[in-house]
């Protein structure tokens with residue numbers, strides 16, 4: 192028999208970003224090997240370097256393989272029973288001394304739907320705390336809030352990604368997808384091959400901007416003014432779609448008036464984008480028969496992110512580019528389960544199925560599924576940064592699963608201090624992250640290839656990851672961790688460790704909610720290349736395209752929201768004269784906890800840097816490769832200079848993937864958006880101090 196043919200390969204999905212590329216795992220020497228899975232439609236076989244090398248993090252030499260507990264200041268190996276006993280005792284002590292809300296839970300958008308659901312239930316039922324939130328708050332929460340406000344429902348893309356290649360014009364705002372989801376670049380290339388236009392809005396000329404017909408490079412933090420300026424021109428040129436506005440929207444007169452206050456010359460002054468470029472963008476967008484606006488973290492991670500996204504949605508609504516075939520607004524969600532992770536209850540104000548925690552009917556439905564009284568469910572808790580800020584004072588003990596805030600949270604030195612001030616910290620992780628290293632108990636958990644579970648990609652397509660390889664004997668799944676902890680907290684039942692059983696319960700809990708998974712089963716996902724929610728019953732085909740007939744508000748209409756430009760929380764001044772923005776590079780993922788453990792990725796992106804324009808560098812006498820200290824009101828970071836004409840002369844850029852002296856988040860501003868509670872990662876004021884070669 193031919194061994195090649197009989198070797199079982201297992202179809203699954205990448206552990207990293209929201210594209211959730213399909214891949215296959217093939218057993219090989221000492222583990223599994225990632226191989227292409229060309230039949231999966233979203234990435235059609237293509238993978239970036241992170242996905243290709245993902246199996247290296249399964250190696251025992253780089254990961255956690257046994258529980259650790261802190262004794263006399265040091266972490267030492269322990270049995271699972273001892274570790275779980277200590278966590279239950281640590282959380283229990285805080286609860287007895289200070290009340291239920293003294294115990295916090297922090298989750299992650301990389302967790303599967305099953306884990307996110309179980310974590311939310313664990314917080315509300317087993318701990319009885321309102322204090323749960325997750326890192327998705329730092330990710331796409333502003334777009335989620337704007338989606339809800341305008342359309343009555345939040346699904347990142349209301350259409351399959353493949354539609355992007357067939358529309359007439361795409362405005363891509365603050366996304367560097369050539370580096371952050373490389374296989375998706377193909378859809379933009381196809382768009383242009385089909386005669387469509389691509390406009391990229393980014394203060395830097397990124398690899399993505401290089402692929403565009405038009406690149407607008409606004410000053411960081413001014414996308415709101417930019418969108419209003421475009422809408423002003425649309426109105427002035429008579430290019431609104433009055434029939435669409437009348438039939439499918441409300442609130443236009445107020446939104447129109449707000450836009451008319453942002454005349455092009457004023458917008459040029461605020462953003463630095465010349466009026467002729469504004470006009471060119473309006474022509475491309477309106478001349479096309481269909482068009483889309485897609486946003487990512489650039490405009491969203493601002494203290495006015497919700498209004499900023501709202502302004503871009505207004506542009507779509509006013510021109511009739513929403514709720515129509517090949518037209519609409521979408522957000523490019525970021526984490527592996529950035530979509531599903533925000534739907535099933537690890538968010539401070541939320542119950543499964545994207546229900547609201549303060550809605551009596553939602554409480555009743557979910558409480559019935561959980562077999563508890565609706566009155567026993569706590570109310571909404573603090574948002575992610577507010578929760579981290581309360582550690583060691585109001586919140587005394589924390590269970591953290593799927594995030595590394597010591598590297599990734601804004602004003603990270605302060606957050607690190609708050610974490611150190613906790614009475615008790617437990618971290619479940621696959622590696623000893625910078626945050627896990629501070630824990631009292633570290634729980635080693637299984638990884639994507641070692642466990643089964645669902646994720647929901649940026650299109651709202653629910654996917655199945657399958658177990659392909661046995662985990663090392665000393666690790667357990669996150670679900671088994673919650674099962675063991677719940678039992679110790681007096682909940683023998685209600686927290687099964689079997690993912691399919693949890694998914695069955697999630698289906699019932701989500702039934703009838705906005706994100707309805709009731710009709711989705713593991714079997715269907717496998718047979719259909721994923722199922723798009725909402726999918727209320729097994730006969731329902733799923734919903735690849737939303738809003739074509741009606742928007743999700745009760746009256747079926749989309750809402751214009753009147754928004755006006757406002758300054759960033761911190762503008763440059765004499766003391767801190769330069770703008771800092773932050774983001775990502777191709778070869779590292781997030782806090783780097785996983786990707787910094789892969790040799791090939793480290794060789795490609797070995798460390799932090801400060802990208803700055805040669806003109807700005809000359810003003811400070813900084814040469815290529817020199818160490819530069821970047822200082823803000825929150826702290827200081829030092830990294831080598833990388834000179835480049837691809838960035839504005841008033842702005843420096845730092846990637847945030849590294850801890851230590853080059854940690855970008857030592858500098859960032861935790862000013863929060865009033866609606867989404869998103870911190871202002873994308874703009875703050877800094878000064879530069881050259882430290883020489």
Ligand SMILES: Nc1nc2c(c(=O)[nH]1)N[C@H]1C(S)=C(S)[C@@H](COP(=O)(O)OP(=O)(O)OC[C@H]3O[C@@H](n4cnc5c(=O)[nH]c(N)nc54)[C@H](O)[C@@H]3O)O[C@H]1N2
Pocket residue numbers: 208209330331364365366367368370371372392393394395397410411412413414487488489490524525526527772773774775776777778779780781782844873874
């Ligand atoms: N390689 C890699 N890929 C990833 C990730 C990763 O860490 N590494 N993370 C995943 C996750 S969770 C996410 S959220 C996505 C993020 O994906 P992206 O949003 O594409 O990533 P960022 O680099 O954070 O930001 C995108 C761009 O915004 C620009 N920008 C900065 N300030 C502004 C501004 O004020 N306005 C505008 N319009 N643009 C601005 C930056 O210059 C940057 O090029 O990537 C996912 N994919």
Ligand SMILES: Nc1nc2c(c(=O)[nH]1)N[C@H]1C(S)=C(S)[C@@H](COP(=O)(O)OP(=O)(O)OC[C@H]3O[C@@H](n4cnc5c(=O)[nH]c(N)nc54)[C@H](O)[C@@H]3O)O[C@H]1N2
Pocket residue numbers: 299300301302303326327329330331488492525526592593594595596598599600601619620621622624636637638669773774775780781782783784785847855856859872
């Ligand atoms: N300055 C700046 N800061 C930013 C951003 C920015 O653009 N600029 N972007 C923000 C954004 S968009 C995001 S999404 C955050 C992300 O930042 P983080 O929340 O820190 O995200 P990760 O680095 O992915 O951390 C995930 C951690 O969980 C572990 N892990 C992975 N899978 C699992 C699992 O299944 N179970 C458990 N228990 N653990 C797991 C990983 O090993 C890692 O330690 O960073 C935010 N911070």
Ligand code: SF4
Pocket residue numbers: 205206207208209210211212234237238239240241242243371372373374
């Ligand atoms: S683009 Fe995202 S999902 Fe695809 S291989 Fe790279 S990290 Fe994985």
Ligand SMILES: [Mo]
Pocket residue numbers: 329330331525526
């Ligand atoms: Mo993200």
